Amino acid sequence: MGEKAEPILKWAGGKRQLLSELLPLVPNYTGKYIEPFLGGGAMFFALSPENAVLSDCNEELISLYKAIKKDPINVINELQSYVNCEEEYYRVRGFDWKSLSEFEAAARMIFLNKTCYNGLYRVNLHGGFNVSYGKNTKTQFCNPEQIFAASNALKKKKLLCADYKKVLQKYAEPGDFIFLDPPYYQVTERETFLRYTSGRFYGNDQEELAELVNDLYDKGCHLMITNSNHPKLYELYKRFDIKVVQVRRAVNCKGNGRKGEDTIITAFH
Structure with missing residues (x-):
């Protein structure tokens, strides 16, 4: 047995800290695992399903997973050719990843x-990485072990760079377990959207997602959705169970702004 797989990236909004809440809720399912907002993949790596469709709209991220x-x-x-120093960091950051192997x-x-x-x-x-x-x-x-x-x-998992709707419409079948971790509903006006890609995810996008979740549930899929604790979600997902959990926001500069509440929505048969 090799080392247990875990996320290889630290991902803002990643689900590693929520795994103790999420994993006990995973249903018994007969189909495949689908995760169309893959990000750091904490849930996928923790479950390590045999049959999975994994996707994200972040082209660089999917390219990384395909290379690995x-x-x-x-x-x-x-990776071993790099040196951790400021000069090297900004030299490497200046590369256009699409021009590299x-x-x-x-x-x-x-x-x-x-x-x-x-x-x-x-x-x-413009799609350029801009963190200091x-x-x-x-x-x-x-x-290396990781x-x-x-x-x-x-290995043997389908990796796609695509819009989540296209992935679900093409691959979702009755009996599948679909884990959805979309960009969160903005709870306050002061929140800063963490730009994983150069696109945005607005309120109408949340409504489209909820509509698709309802359709997939009716089709016979099992779904789990994570989001912020926004009042609108209780209307969008009123058919399903909603659990509120306390979380720590690791990316907020102010210590008192690091606490928050997430919701875990389960649409199981």
């Missing part, structure tokens, strides 16, 4: 994620 799935040794070799691009993304400020993934309107250096030269950014474990977990 294909050849983890090449990714590790590229798939393995160079994967190593770049891991390096920047591990050594940037607060482990954020954020891009500007984290200034911790002791941060370990290359963990990368090999992730590679093994991703």
Whole structure:
């Protein structure tokens, strides 16, 4: 048995801290696992399902997972060529990932994620990674065992860069378990949207998602959705169970702004 797979990226809004709440709720299902807002993949790696469809609209992220799935040794070799210092960080950040090989691009993304400020993934309107250096030269950014474990977990899994609606409409079948972790409903006007891609996810997008969840439930799928504790969600998902859980917001600069509430919505048969 190799090392248990776990997320290889620190992902703002990642579900690692919620796993103790999420995993006991996972239903017995007969179909495949589908996760169309993959992000850091904490839920996927924890479950390690045999049959899975994984997708995200973040092209660089899916390219990273495909490279690790294909050849983890090449990714590790590229990653080990980097040095954790400010000058190197900004040199590497200045690369256009699309101009690099798939393995160079994967190593770049891991390096920047591990050594940037607060482990954020954020891009500007032009799609350029724009987080500053984290200034911790002791941060370990290359963990070969972790990368090999992730590679093994991703073997034989379908990886797609696509809009979540297209993925679900094409692949969702009765008996499947679908885990949805969309960009959260903004609870207050002061909240800053964490820009994972250069697009946005607005209130009408939340309504479209809820409509699709209802349709998929009627089709015979099992669904679990995470979101903020926004009043609108109780209307959108009134057919289903909604559990409120306390969470820590690790990316807020102010300590007193780091506490919050998430909802876990379960639509099970």
